[in-house]
Amino acid sequence: MGTQRSGPVTLRTIADQLGLHVSTVSRVLHAKPDESLRAASASTVERVRRLADELGYQPNPHATSLRTRRSNLVGVLVPRLSDMVLATIYEGIEEAAAEHGLSTFVANTGDRPETQRTRTNMVIGRRVDGMIFGDAYVDGRFLDEVAGRGIPFVLVSRTAGAHPSVTCDDYLGGRLVAEHLLELGHRDVAVVAGEPYASTGIDRTAGLVDRYREAGLSVPADRIAQSRFDVSGGHAATARLLDTPNPPTAIFAVNDFAAIGAIGALRHQGLRAGDDVAVVGFNDTPLAAELPVPLTTVRSPMLDMGREGLRTLLRLLEGEAAESKRLRPELIVRASSVPSP
Amino acid sequence: MGTQRSGPVTLRTIADQLGLHVSTVSRVLHAKPDESLRAASASTVERVRRLADELGYQPNPHATSLRTRRSNLVGVLVPRLSDMVLATIYEGIEEAAAEHGLSTFVANTGDRPETQRTRTNMVIGRRVDGMIFGDAYVDGRFLDEVAGRGIPFVLVSRTAGAHPSVTCDDYLGGRLVAEHLLELGHRDVAVVAGEPYASTGIDRTAGLVDRYREAGLSVPADRIAQSRFDVSGGHAATARLLDTPNPPTAIFAVNDFAAIGAIGALRHQGLRAGDDVAVVGFNDTPLAAELPVPLTTVRSPMLDMGREGLRTLLRLLEGEAAESKRLRPELIVRASSVPSP
DNA sequence: CTGAAAGCGCTTACAG
DNA sequence: CTGAAAGCGCTTACAG
Numbered sequence: 001m002g003t004q005r006s007g008p009v010t011l012r013t014i015a016d017q018l019g020l021h022v023s024t025v026s027r028v029l030h031a032k033p034d035e036s037l038r039a040a041s042a043s044t045v046e047r048v049r050r051l052a053d054e055l056g057y058q059p060n061p062h063a064t065s066l067r068t069r070r071s072n073l074v075g076v077l078v079p080r081l082s083d084m085v086l087a088t089i090y091e092g093i094e095e096a097a098a099e100h101g102l103s104t105f106v107a108n109t110g111d112r113p114e115t116q117r118t119r120t121n122m123v124i125g126r127r128v129d130g131m132i133f134g135d136a137y138v139d140g141r142f143l144d145e146v147a148g149r150g151i152p153f154v155l156v157s158r159t160a161g162a163h164p165s166v167t168c169d170d171y172l173g174g175r176l177v178a179e180h181l182l183e184l185g186h187r188d189v190a191v192v193a194g195e196p197y198a199s200t201g202i203d204r205t206a207g208l209v210d211r212y213r214e215a216g217l218s219v220p221a222d223r224i225a226q227s228r229f230d231v232s233g234g235h236a237a238t239a240r241l242l243d244t245p246n247p248p249t250a251i252f253a254v255n256d257f258a259a260i261g262a263i264g265a266l267r268h269q270g271l272r273a274g275d276d277v278a279v280v281g282f283n284d285t286p287l288a289a290e291l292p293v294p295l296t297t298v299r300s301p302m303l304d305m306g307r308e309g310l311r312t313l314l315r316l317l318e319g320e321a322a323e324s325k326r327l328r329p330e331l332i333v334r335a336s337s338v339p340s341p
Numbered sequence: 342m343g344t345q346r347s348g349p350v351t352l353r354t355i356a357d358q359l360g361l362h363v364s365t366v367s368r369v370l371h372a373k374p375d376e377s378l379r380a381a382s383a384s385t386v387e388r389v390r391r392l393a394d395e396l397g398y399q400p401n402p403h404a405t406s407l408r409t410r411r412s413n414l415v416g417v418l419v420p421r422l423s424d425m426v427l428a429t430i431y432e433g434i435e436e437a438a439a440e441h442g443l444s445t446f447v448a449n450t451g452d453r454p455e456t457q458r459t460r461t462n463m464v465i466g467r468r469v470d471g472m473i474f475g476d477a478y479v480d481g482r483f484l485d486e487v488a489g490r491g492i493p494f495v496l497v498s499r500t501a502g503a504h505p506s507v508t509c510d511d512y513l514g515g516r517l518v519a520e521h522l523l524e525l526g527h528r529d530v531a532v533v534a535g536e537p538y539a540s541t542g543i544d545r546t547a548g549l550v551d552r553y554r555e556a557g558l559s560v561p562a563d564r565i566a567q568s569r570f571d572v573s574g575g576h577a578a579t580a581r582l583l584d585t586p587n588p589p590t591a592i593f594a595v596n597d598f599a600a601i602g603a604i605g606a607l608r609h610q611g612l613r614a615g616d617d618v619a620v621v622g623f624n625d626t627p628l629a630a631e632l633p634v635p636l637t638t639v640r641s642p643m644l645d646m647g648r649e650g651l652r653t654l655l656r657l658l659e660g661e662a663a664e665s666k667r668l669r670p671e672l673i674v675r676a677s678s679v680p681s682p
Numbered sequence: 683c684t685g686a687a688a689g690c691g692c693t694t695a696c697a698g
Numbered sequence: 699c700t701g702a703a704a705g706c707g708c709t710t711a712c713a714g
Contacts, residue, residue: 010707021685026709041683058466062406063707066690071403082429087422091449098448103467106447107439108432125399126444231631257628264631273633287598290572290605292614292633351691362701367693382699404691407706 009055018047029057065127074104074313075123078134079111083229084285085255085302086134089156092306093132100314102129109135111195116142124151130313136160137197152316156309159199164322166309168300170200173329174207174252176298177280180331181250182215184338186278190223190241190248192234192258201229204254204282204298223248227258234261242269250278250337256285256297263293263336278337294334301327350396359388370398406468415445415654416464419475420452424570425626426596426643427475430497433647434473441655443470450476452536457483465492471654477501478538493657497650500540505663507650509641511541514670515548515593517639518621521672522591523556525679527619531564531582533575533594533603542570545595545623545639564589568599575602583610591619591678597626597638604634604677619678635675642668 011022011029018025028040028048040048051057065071076093078086090106097104105126107119116135120142123131131153136143140161146153147163155165181189191208194201209219222244227237234253241248242265251266253259259281263273273279273293281288284299304327316322352363352370359366369381369389381389392398406412417434419427431447438445446467448460457476461483464472472494477484481502487494488504496506522530532549535542550560563585568578575594579602582589592607594600600622604614614620614634622629625640645668657663 012707022707023686023709024684030709044683058462060407060707061467062403062412064709065403066401066407067708069690080428080432081422082425082432084423084425084428087425087428091421091423094447094449098463103446103463105444106435108435121399122439122444126402231627235631260628261631263633264635267633286572287601287628290576290602292604292608294605353691363691364693364702365700371693385699401691405693408692410706
């Protein structure tokens with residue numbers, strides 16, 4: 001059995017017990033199945049593998065990273081994980097990362113530029129191989145800087161400038177909503193539009209407005225209200241939109257949570273979603289279908305966005321060119337946009 | 342300016358440019374403000390600090406970890422980050438970790454024992470200093486193993502055996518719900534109880550059942566339905582509870598999302614939450630207040646749980662004893678449990 | 683087929 | 699006050 005060493009098992013533990021040199025052990029453990037022949041004799045390979053298994057050897061990633069200058073670490077920045085949309089995208093990232101032997105750091109930035117900066121520095125300080133940003137500002141200035149520092153990254157959920165991104169086709173999503181509302185005869189629609197720095201809200205709004213214009217109808221500026229992306233943000237924005245002598249007959253909130261807030265604001269005014277005012281959300285989070293008034297919304301492929309985002313980063317890390325992708329949205333019609341019979 | 346080195350700035354870069362030895366530079370950069378005197382002469386300290394700043398020196402954490410056997414890394418396991426409750430707890434963990442110069446790995450385990458195993462191994466393989474589990478099974482068997490491997494950890498959200506934990510006082514929360522429903526005159530209550538392996542659901546249920554028993558009322562087994570913790574889990578469990586000739590007059594779902602599912606299931610039967618059946622949730626997530634029928638629920642201090650969980654781990658890492666904590670819940674009464682006037 | 687050496691970037695006693 | 703050495707655990711040409 002050899003000497004019983006305390007502390008974690010290292011290459012040296014194995015080498016000593018087998019009377020080999022650490023470099024031999026390293027070579028064996030490192031070789032892909034097919035090239036093990038070149039690493040050592042068949043019997044040595046066998047003995048090393050068996051003992052490594054028995055002792056539960058796990059390479060020290062700090063030593064490996066120090067030596068190879070590759071950390072197999074990916075940094076992920078999101079506005080906030082308590083936003084189910086981003087959390088789900090992150091789940092996709094994590095799944096795909098695990099499949100490829102990568103680990104991920106996530107940090108919440110609250111969409112605050114100052115925090116984006118400090119978190120990015122912190123993550124880069126940890127020597128990640130690449131980053132994924134879910135909190136891009138549409139102007140992309142900060143990201144230009146990051147690119148200038150030579151660190152590879154991919155955006156998910158939001159686009160910015162020409163940086164590679166994996167997003168939902170938000171513009172198309174907005175158009176789908178417009179078509180649905182036009183069919184229902186709504187000529188006067190208002191938009192809970194999200195934050196002005198996020199491409200998601202911008203593009204979803206633009207899609208709706210453009211499609212309305214094509215139908216000969218304009219959506220005036222005072223029908224479009226900025227908002228936070230959460231429930232209370234949607235509530236506040238809707239309250240403002242309703243504070244007018246001639247309220248709209250339909251509301252498009254660019255996010256399911258904002259839509260829930262919109263429904264809350266309507267209720268405050270004694271108005272019911274569906275019967276009195278059509279409400280449409282975005283994302284088709286698992287809540288949408290279960291609300292007391294089930295929510296019409298646009299399904300966006302959140303998990304896939306994450307998975308595909310990581311794969312794109314992987315390609316970048318291997319020196320290939322990264323192409324941006326827009327994934328297809330799908331309109332899901334429920335009771336919140338159609339009056340009960 | 343000295344030689345222009347390519348690649349990242351290391352201690353050597355600074356040492357060479359200043360004609361010092363790396364060990365001197367290390368000592369200076371390492372010293373706390375007050376002990377810098379002992380590290381080097383005042384002028385050397387000044388020169389080193391200035392240049393490090395200028396060059397934007399960031400120590401290579403892999404080298405530091407390799408040398409010091411401390412990674413300043415914490416591994417966090419949660420059932421799923423797309424559960425807003427866990428995501429919020431994690432935000433608390435991350436905040437507190439950042440304040441203490443620690444970074445965190447999070448992984449989703451989906452509450453699957455197999456995944457808990459592989460993720461734990463993966464995280465330990467990354468040489469974290471400690472772990473935080475938000476996905477503890479109440480039997481604690483797996484955690485006993487982890488403890489046996491000598492890795493320090495703290496539980497959040499759920500308890501298990503005698504392992505140190507930071508949780509909401511779930512039992513008390515259940516009692517608060519019982520008192521509220523008893524006051525309203527409900528003698529026949531049903532529980533959407535969550536997963537049988539999670540202390541949260543178990544304790545919340547027990548609190549309610551015990552308080553009812555003290556009032557001379559029993560909650561029979563067929564009024565208690567296991568459920569997943571998400572919306573569709575709550576829906577399914579409620580559908581089962583309603584499938585009886587004499588349905589209950591009140592439903593306690595041990596989680597806001599399950600409660601939303603419960604409301605959905607009621608609606609399917611033509612029943613309205615509040616007017617027809619009282620519904621109470623747990624956690625007071627931001628949605629609760631904004632639902633078309635605002636949800637009565639028990640507020641649990643999610644952020645604090647995370648922050649306090651990390652602090653407890655920190656104490657453990659410093660060799661102190663860790664005490665479990667139960668944070669105080671608070672009942673929030675809204676329309677879902679009181680008929681409209 | 684296997685060994686020996688060098689080195690990734692850092693820290694920490696130990697000298698002087 | 700500063701330097702020199704050793705070593706954390708690994709990988710990778712280079713010998714033989």
